[in-house]
Amino acid sequence: MNWPKELNNKIKKTESLSKYTTFRSGGKAAFFAFPGSAGQLKLLVCTAKKNKLPIRIIGAGSNILAADRLKRSMVIKLSAPEFTGIAFRGNRVYVGAAVALPRVLKICCDKGLGGLEFLSGIPATVGGALVMNAGAWGRNISNLVERAKVMDYNGKIRHLSRRAINFSYRGSGLSRYIVLECILMLNRKSRKSIKDKIRGYLLRRRKTQDLSNPSAGCIFKNPKDYPAGMLIEACGLKGLAFGGAAVSQTHANFIINKNKASSSDIIKLMGFIRREVKKKTGIQLEPEIKIWD
Ligand SMILES: Cc1cc2nc3c(=O)[nH]c(=O)nc-3n(C[C@H](O)[C@H](O)[C@H](O)COP(=O)(O)OP(=O)(O)OC[C@H]3O[C@@H](n4cnc5c(N)ncnc54)[C@H](O)[C@@H]3O)c2cc1C
Missing domain, CATH: 3.90.78.10 (UDP-N-acetylenolpyruvoylglucosamine reductase, C-terminal domain)
Incomplete structure (x- = not known):
């Protein structure tokens, strides 16, 4: 398969997914891509589509079981700086899809922004957490999401409101898109109260999970x-x-x-x-x- 030269060094061939899943199992992806920007992501998506190559997106791989013999496909991992930003405006957090959830929790805690604590201990990226509507202890991330910026499989960028995302129990309408960024709406809290809650949730996890x-x-x-x-x-x-x-x-x-x-x-x-x-x-x-x- 011929890839555009802009994608040189962005695509690995026959890459084992056991390195990228928390199960540490799984076979090899025919192509494994790390786009450096939304522009390169669009190029990847459009080239794959033209060549009828199925695409899969991987976050932290903490909810994926990849077969030992995978069908021919391209796995895309967002990891470039364009997908790992965090910015704050009042109580709103603008966070890239590739940011690890524990990092978001830590930075929000330092800023005195609470609301995410119940997600402590979930080893996800923001993109994976949104697609799966990650949750724990009776609460889900959907309650905190204001908007998501996504790319569709024609390379077009869209902005979806929480309503349009159609969150459900461990799922969402975002699985039809590539999540690029989202806006979370949090609450002002004292750092100490956030830290205490995080500690409590992590302790509960350690007691009840392997x-x-x-x-x-x-x-x-x-x-x-x-x-x-x-x-x-x-x-x-x-x-x-x-x-x-x-x-x-x-x-x-x-x-x-x-x-x-x-x-x-x-x-x-x-x-x-x-x-x-x-x-x-x-x-x-x-x-x-x-x-x-
Ligand atoms: C020890 C442990 C504890 C866990 N505890 C919980 C828990 O308490 N609650 C809970 O809900 N889950 C839990 N999980 C499961 C998992 O962490 C969540 O489902 C998480 O949301 C997956 O995020 P991820 O980034 O790893 O996504 P992945 O596993 O990489 O992908 C999951 C799905 O999202 C898609 N996806 C990922 N990123 C994107 C993107 N940017 N755009 C479009 N699609 C994307 C993938 O294609 C796939 O369909 C746990 C997992 C482990 C290992």
Whole structure:
């Protein structure tokens, strides 16, 4: 495939996704691109489209399970300075899609801007958090979003209001776009109260989640009436292993990469859990993670 010369040094070939996912598993992407600007991103998107090459966007890779043998595609990672800015205007934060969520929390805390604390410990980028409508302890990032700047797959920039984004439980209409930036609306708070809350949320996580092994957080969405972890535990599946993948002993909705698990180990384990939970409780679990085939 011929890429425009402006994209020289921006595209790697046959790049392993295990380096870019928190599961530390997954096969090779035919093309892996790091655009240096929105202009280069547009060029990438348009060239891929002309060549019928499917595109996927990766943030921190903390909610992605990439198959061991991936179909031919191009994975795009935003990491250039154009996508990592943070600026403040009053209580509004203008933040680039590639900024790590923990960094946003830290900087907002230093500025005395609160509201994001419940997201402490989520290892996402801002773009991934928006697309997934990341949340915890009963709250979601959608409540803080005023607007998002996105690029569509024709390279056109759009500005979407919160309403137009159509947020849902662990999802949003942003999955049809490439998120470039967003505006978050926060509240003035004392630094001490923000820090205390962050500390409290991190402690709760450490007590209830397995953070010492690679994972993608919760594997399944919570069904209407019961948390997925409670159902999996009730079916006696804690500790169950397939190859190097195991159901966490700490949190049954976490699958951990205990010993060089392949993505197919994880997929097999997920399939077994779904069948067992359906058989024993009648409830069909739906994956929260994105499976790239
Ligand atoms: C230890 C651990 C704890 C976790 N705890 C939580 C939790 O409490 N709550 C929660 O909600 N999640 C949690 N997660 C899951 C995960 O962190 C979130 O889903 C997060 O929002 C994913 O962000 P990311 O940047 O890693 O996105 P990725 O995993 O890279 O991508 C997720 C999806 O977003 C898309 N995407 C990413 N960036 C962009 C972009 N710029 N434009 C368009 N599409 C994009 C991808 O294509 C993919 O479909 C946890 C994960 C781990 C490993």
